[in-house]
Structure formats: structure tokens, C-alpha cells
Amino acid sequence: MKLVTHKTFFLVLIALLLACAAGSLAAQVYKVVDKDGNVSYTDQPPGDGSKPYDLPPISVIEAPTYEKAPEAKKAGEEGEAGEDGKEMSLKYLRKHYRDFAIVAPQQEESIWHPESAISVAWNARYALQAGMQVTVFMDGKRQATTAEQIIPVAGLDRGEHTVTAELKDGKNRKIATAEPVTFFIRRPGLYNRPRVAPRGGG
Numbered sequence: 116m117k118l119v120t121h122k123t124f125f126l127v128l129i130a131l132l133l134a135c136a137a138g139s140l141a142a143q144v145y146k147v148v149d150k151d152g153n154v155s156y157t158d159q160p161p162g163d164g165s166k167p168y169d170l171p172p173i174s175v176i177e178a179p180t181y182e183k184a185p186e187a188k189k190a191g192e193e194g195e196a197g198e199d200g201k202e203m204s205l206k207y208l209r210k211h212y213r214d215f216a217i218v219a220p221q222q223e224e225s226i227w228h229p230e231s232a233i234s235v236a237w238n239a240r241y242a243l244q245a246g247m248q249v250t251v252f253m254d255g256k257r258q259a260t261t262a263e264q265i266i267p268v269a270g271l272d273r274g275e276h277t278v279t280a281e282l283k284d285g286k287n288r289k290i291a292t293a294e295p296v297t298f299f300i301r302r303p304g305l306y307n308r309p310r311v312a313p314r315g316g317g
Contacts (some may be wrong), residue, residue: 143167208244208290215239215282215291219265220298227301232269237280237293246285253278273302 147161219236220226226233235251235258243249243262250260251268254276259266268278280293 133155150199169262205284205288205290208284208288211241212282212291213238215280215293217278217280217293217296220278220296222296223299224298225301226298232267233271233300235266235268235278235280238264239282239291243282244284248283250281250283252280256273271300273300275299 124255143158143160145157145159145161145167147157147165151211216238217235218238219234235253237249238253248260248262251258251266253268253271258268275297276299277295277297279295280294281289282291285290
């Protein structure tokens with residue numbers, strides 16, 4: 116094999132190391148110094164009986180291992196951590212309960228001759244955290260504070276009414292306010308009867 120120059124020493128080393136790693140026959144490297152003092156390396160034993168050159172061990176630097184950042188838990192799970200690192204932070208809760216809304220009665224709905232209490236229902240994407248409660252207001256007056264999703268309200272007179280609700284956490288901090296819903300209590304009379312949808316499309 117043709118001798119290689121000192122400039123290509125590292126290329127030879129890399130090639131030999133790759134060959135060894137691939138499972139090929141282990142090649143020995145010989146260091147040869149000519150009469151002018153030039154150093155070269157070869158895998159062929161030189162005629163002067165030189166012994167194989169002991170290559171220095173390869174320096175291996177292990178890449179650092181980074182742990183994956185823990186994913187934020189969904190609201191409703193224990194051990195909640197807010198965006199500012201504090202448990203159930205106000206900013207965190209307001210973000211996750213921003214869709215808090217009243218779903219019954221519906222806007223502009225007419226409720227005919229209720230014989231008892233009507234049902235006010237709210238909804239949100241996530242279940243309530245421990246300690247959270249909803250306060251329902253009817254025509255500006257507080258009706259009930261509860262964690263229940265359906266709240267009965269009785270004693271409503273005929274006419275227009277407005278219902279809204281507030282969501283607060285266990286520290287009595289306001290998390291969300293539902294948009295007001297206007298509905299009507301109707302009672303049948305001579306000129307005021309519920310409309311009946313025609314049957315059969317006739």
C-alpha cells in the first residue's frame with residue numbers, strides 16, 4: 116500500500132476506525148520515519164521490522180440528555196400549576212374558564228306557564244376545581260351559590276327577565292362572568308297563547 120503523508124494522517128485514522136467499527140479485520144498502523152525525518156503512516160509492515168503504532172484512545176464526549184418539559188395538566192386535575200408557576204393562578208384559571216356561559220334558558224326564549232321553578236344551567240369546557248362555585252343572579256338579585264350545574268329559580272313573574280352568573284374559585288376570586296341572557300315568562304290568556312307548530316307540514 117502506498118504510504119500516506121502526514122497531512123492525510125487523520126483521514127487515514129478515521130477510515131481505519133470506521134472499518135474497525137464495521138466489523139472488518141482489525142488493521143495495524145505503522146509509523147515510518149524516512150531519512151529526512153518525515154513521518155508517514157501505513158497499514159503495511161515496513162521492512163525495518165518496526166512494531167505497530169499504538170493509536171491513542173478515541174475521545175468520546177456524550178451528548179447531554181435533556182428532560183422533556185412537563186406538560187401542563189388540564190384544568191380539573193389535581194396538582195394544577197398555573198402559567199406563573201403558582202397553583203391555580205388567576206391568569207391560568209381565567210384562560211381555561213373563559214367559555215363559562217349560561218346555556219339555559221336561551222337568549223330570547225319564551226317559557227310558558229311554568230308551574231314551578233325554572234332551571235338555569237351553565238356550562239364550561241372543564242370541570243370545576245375544588246372550591247369553585249357559581250353564583251346565579253336573576254334581574255340583578257343573587258339567587259344561589261353552588262357547584263351544581265343546574266340551579267332552580269322559582270317565583271318569577273310574567274314578563275322579561277335577565278339571568279347571569281359568576282364563577283369564583285376557593286379564594287373568592289372572580290374567574291369568569293357569563294354573558295347575560297334575556298328570556299320571557301309567558302302565561303296563557305285570551306290574547307296570549309303559546310304557538311303550536313302545525314303537523315304534517317299543513
